[in-house]
Amino acid sequence: MRQLAVLDAPSNLGLRPPTPTAVPGCAKAPGALRDHGLVSRLSAHDAGCLTAPRYDPGDWKPGDGVCHAAEIAWYSRRLADRVNALLDADYQPLVLGGDCSILLGTALAMRRRGKRDDARFGLVFIDGHSDYRHPGNSPYVGAAAGEDLALVTGRGQPDLTDVDGLRPYVAEQDVVVLGIRDSDAHRVELTAAGIAYRTVPQLRAAGANRTVEWVGEQLTQLDGFWLHVDVDVLDPSVMPAVDGPDPGGIAHSELEQLVRELTSEDTCLGLEVTVFDPDYDPDGTLAGDVVDTIVRALT
Secondary structure (H helix, E strand, O other), X not given: OOEEXXXXXXXXXXXXXXXXXXXXXXXXXXXXXXXXOHHHHOOOEEEEEOOOOOOOOOOOOOOOOOOOHHHHHHHHHHHHHHHHHHHHOOEEEEEEEOOHHHHHHHHHHHHHHHHHHOOOEEEEEEOOOOOOOOOOOOOOOOOHHHOXXXXXXXXXXXXXXXXXXXXXXXXXXXXXXXXXXXXXXXXXXXXXXXXXXXXXXXXXXXXXXXXXXXXHHHOOOOOEEEEEEEXXXXXXXXXXXXXXXXXXXXXXXXHHHHHHHHHOOOOEEEEEEEOXXXXXXOOOHHHHHHXXXXXXXXX
């Protein structure tokens, strides 16, 4: 098995401010998770930190496009560089976000790699929300963390969807979404786009093992896939420290099973963990729970 390499990607550029004068706290997540011994407990290579540009929405207003777009594009290119360097060194990257906009960087890494090696890579997207908001279905866009799946599949403004002329970074038919709620506003559109998904009730009805088998049936003829994990897939009763907690999520044990089964596949290139916000976890208990789940899943 490849050795894990932990890379911090502490970007909060994809989120709206929690209050008019505050900055989203998820940029602190990698440090909070490391404080619970994540790297040593995984016996992982420490790949360091890719520092993100400053969070400064300035005078952004609805109708101006995605906030921080230039900074997110800049950061995505450099995150793609770092991820592919780890893959070339035969590591399995574990990228610690940050918000979900880091998916643009990891998906760009897969797209570059696919072009270089004449290969095709998919995405398994574990998230409590579909993150499929785009100009075709919303009056305005603005926060890339709520639009990341739309952006990586080519829907949205070109400075984010077509970095390096590689739009789309992942084809819609090569995406599987797990863990969205039954009430997700974009379920019908996901189906129309050819994106396979399972809601929390569907996931539970099948169980983790059968769900992973089903994922493999959807992602045929691929050379590999990337795993995205947003901790807001967890129920707020066990994970309230996210920017958009929604009831009806899964338990830590269920997330652990999914991550264990998916990352044990030879075709899983790496994974990312996003949206945990230590500002809502003053005593560090929730960070410890996240680390315990990751460690149990990956060891």
